[in-house]
Amino acid sequence: xxxxxxxxxxxxxxxxxxxxxxxxxxxxxxxxxxxxxxxxxxxxxxxxxxxxxxxxxxxxxxxxxxxxxxxxxxxxxxxxxxxxxxxxxxxxxxxxxxxxxxxxxxxxxxxxxxxxxxxxxxxxxxxxxxxxxxxxxxxxxxxxxxxxxxxxxxxxxxxxxxxxxxxxxxxxxxxxxxxxxxxxxxxxxxxxxxxxxxxxxxxxxxxxxxxxxxxxxxxxxxxxxxxxxxxxxxxxxxxxxxxxxxxxxxxxxxxxxxxxxxxxxxxxxxxxxxxxxxxxxxxxxxxxxxxxxxxxxxxxxxxxxxxxxxxxxxxxxxxxxxxxxxxxxxxxxxxxxxxxxxxxxxxxxxxxxxxxxxxxxxxxxxxxxxxxxxxxxxxxxxxxxxxxxxxxxxxxxxxxxxxxxxxxxxxxxxxxxxxxxxxxxxxxxxxxxxxxxxxxxxxxxxxxxxxxxxxxxxxxxxxxxxxxxxxxxxxxxxxxxxxxx
Numbered sequence: 283x284x285x286x287x288x289x290x291x292x293x294x295x296x297x298x299x300x301x302x303x304x305x306x307x308x309x310x311x312x313x314x315x316x317x318x319x320x321x322x323x324x325x326x327x328x329x330x331x332x333x334x335x336x337x338x339x340x341x342x343x344x345x346x347x348x349x350x351x352x353x354x355x356x357x358x359x360x361x362x363x364x365x366x367x368x369x370x371x372x373x374x375x376x377x378x379x380x381x382x383x384x385x386x387x388x389x390x391x392x393x394x395x396x397x398x399x400x401x402x403x404x405x406x407x408x409x410x411x412x413x414x415x416x417x418x419x420x421x422x423x424x425x426x427x428x429x430x431x432x433x434x435x436x437x438x439x440x441x442x443x444x445x446x447x448x449x450x451x452x453x454x455x456x457x458x459x460x461x462x463x464x465x466x467x468x469x470x471x472x473x474x475x476x477x478x479x480x481x482x483x484x485x486x487x488x489x490x491x492x493x494x495x496x497x498x499x500x501x502x503x504x505x506x507x508x509x510x511x512x513x514x515x516x517x518x519x520x521x522x523x524x525x526x527x528x529x530x531x532x533x534x535x536x537x538x539x540x541x542x543x544x545x546x547x548x549x550x551x552x553x554x555x556x557x558x559x560x561x562x563x564x565x566x567x568x569x570x571x572x573x574x575x576x577x578x579x580x581x582x583x584x585x586x587x588x589x590x591x592x593x594x595x596x597x598x599x600x601x602x603x604x605x606x607x608x609x610x611x612x613x614x615x616x617x618x619x620x621x622x623x624x625x626x627x628x629x630x631x632x633x634x635x636x637x638x639x640x641x642x643x644x645x646x647x648x649x650x651x652x653x654x655x656x657x658x659x660x661x662x663x664x665x666x667x668x669x670x671x672x673x674x675x676x677x678x679x680x681x682x683x684x685x686x687x688x689x690x691x692x693x694x695x696x697x698x699x700x701x702x703x704x705x706x707x708x709x710x711x712x713x714x715x716x717x718x719x720x721x722x723x724x725x726x727x728x729x730x731x732x733x734x735x736x737x738x739x740x741x742x743x744x745x746x747x748x749x750x751x752x753x754x755x756x757x758x759x760x761x762x763x764x765x766x767x
Contacts, residue, residue: 319766319767321720321721322701322720322721322725322726322765323718323721323765324714324715324717324724324762325762325764326348326761326762327745327760327761328351328759328760331748331756332351332757333351334376334377335349335374336375337375337400339395341394341396342394343389343390343392344392345391347392347395348393349386349393349745349760350372350760351746351757351760352370352371352373352424352746352760353370353372353731353746353747353748354371354426354731355367355369355370355372355424356368356369356426356438356441357734357745358430359736360430360434364387364389365387365743366386366388366436367385367387367733368383368426369381369382369385369420369422369441369443371424374400374402375400375401378401380422381402381421381422381424381442381444382398382404382422383398383404383406383420383421383422383443383444384398384399385397385459397419399422403444405444405445405446406421406471408466408471410466411466414458414460414461414465415463415464418464420438420455420457420464421443421444421445423453424500425500427441427503429505429506431510432508432509433460433510435458435459436458436459437458437459438457438459439456439496439502439514440452440453440455440498440502440517441453441500442500445470445471445472449472450473451474452473452498452499452500453473454495454498454519455469455471456468468538473498479520481523482496482520482547483495483522484522484542485542486542488543490534490536490539490541492538494542495540496519496531496533497521497522497529498519498520499517499518499519500517500518500574501575502515502516502517502519502574503517503578503588503591505579507580508584509584511535512536513533515531515532515570515576516531516545516570516572516574516576516591517529517574518574521548521550522547525548525549527549527572528549528573528593528594529572530545530546530569530570530572530594531547532544532617543620544622545569546569546572549572553599555594555597556569556595556613558613561624561625562623562624562625564621564622565621565622566620568621568622569622570588570622571598571611573592574592575653575654576588576611577589577590577656577667578657579657581659581663583618586616586618587615587617587665588617589614589649590612590627590651590652590653590655590670590672591610591653592609592611592653595629597630597631599631601631608632609631610651610652610653610673610683611651612633612648612649612650612651612652613626613629627648628648634650634651634673634676635648635649635672636648636675637675637699637704638699640699640701641698641700642698643694643696644696647698649667649697650673650675651673652670653670653671654670654747655668655730656668656733657734658734658735658736658742659736660740660742661739662740664691664693665692665693666700666742667691668688668734669685669686669687669689669726669728669732669747670685671730673706674686674705674706675704675705686706687702687703687727688703689701691767706728707728710727710728711725712725712728720764726763727749727759729749731746731748732745732747733746739766740767741766741767742764743763746758747759
């Protein structure tokens with residue numbers, strides 16, 4: 283069972299067209315709203331927390347349908363216009379809370395319950411490896427990884443959840459959803475608590491092999507490149523020895539085989555530092571420190587980008603861990619031509635944000651250290667970052683952290699604070715306005731572990747997550763938001 287300090291998802295997807303990664307997926311053809319830019323619109327779901335799911339009839343869209351409140355689901359986009367949502371930890375149709383395996387599609391302003399159970403803790407039905415079947419379905423889970431490949435197929439990996447025996451634990455199963463059916467592609471159909479730890483099989487670095495597989499894990503970062511290859515980095519899980527800890531291994535899945543590309547194959551030493559080198563200069567030895575909860579995106583040249591998370595800085599993070607943590611990061615990395623480059627942010631833990639003037643880019647601007655944010659790439663290739671748990675703008679006060687609702691834009695190498703607050707808050711700060719109506723004053727409530735999509739117009743979509751910092755209001759969301767850059 284997991285022993286992480288902070289429980290959150292890093293659920294990221296790639297797109298064949300826009301090719302973005304974030305704590306969520308991408309979608310095309312989402313319902314249109316008035317052409318008003320730089321404003322949030324509350325599209326569906328509740329403005330209150332902890333709402334039950336309303337499933338309706340499986341396979342049938344309806345205005346009253348809505349997924350229940352949840353944290354750490356997975357999300358994808360398809361090529362014909364649907365925003366897809368799978369699982370997470372939240373509320374089913376009867377209000378009970380737990381691991382979910384329900385699959386939803388949002389299209390034409392309505393949700394459709396597509397498959398999976400309307401109740402919690404459903405076990406996986408694996409069938410035969412490599413063979414799709416109508417009855418196949420992953421077990422309930424959260425903090426899993428997800429992608430969309432170049433053909434528009436959906437992929438799901440690992441997380442914390444329920445295996446084929448009904449046992450809950452860490453998973454390393456790889457699934458593909460194509461033509462309406464699930465297919466178990468690789469990994470184990472039993473969780474670590476069912477048998478011995480599901481250790482990683484690394485093989486030789488840089489060499490693909492049919493027996494290679496990442497160990498069971500969660501809170502990892504993923505990308506999908508233009509060729510449809512899947513990439514996976516770090517998270518918390520099991521290394522090559524079966525030991526549980528924080529990882530910084532980089533994997534590539536291509537043509538049905540995993541390749542261990544970079545990083546370590548063990549979780550030890552516990553406070554192994556990241557190797558930053560010289561900012562802006564790639565080097566063979568550079569590597570981000572072990573971490574969970576980072577976000578990632580991929581640019582037009584198939585370079586992988588990584589931001590933040592919780593883990594080891596250039597000192598190893600022993601100091602912040604000695605004080606009880608957390609060890610949040612705001613370092614920005616690029617992986618290109620087989621080498622990592624430290625591109626920006628601090629090489630030390632727990633740096634506050636430098637917000638500058640809202641709406642104005644500046645070289646000194648930088649989001650504070652954080653994890654479990656959502657990121658997107660818009661139609662112009664700009665990166666957007668929302669919320670998460672981390673440090674606000676309170677300079678020098680490392681203890682001032684919590685859930686955030688700040689929206690940032692990274693363009694031409696400079697960050698801009700676009701909307702939301704520069705302070706963490708213990709009371710709700712969201713402004714919902716009127717459902718379906720954009721407004722300059724609207725803003726989602728602070729949260730972590732939400733998911734997102736980008737539609738064919740480059741609009742940003744945000745769903746769910748949780749905020750446990752509210753003194754009297756803590757819980758999970760099922761609200762759906764749109765933002766037009």
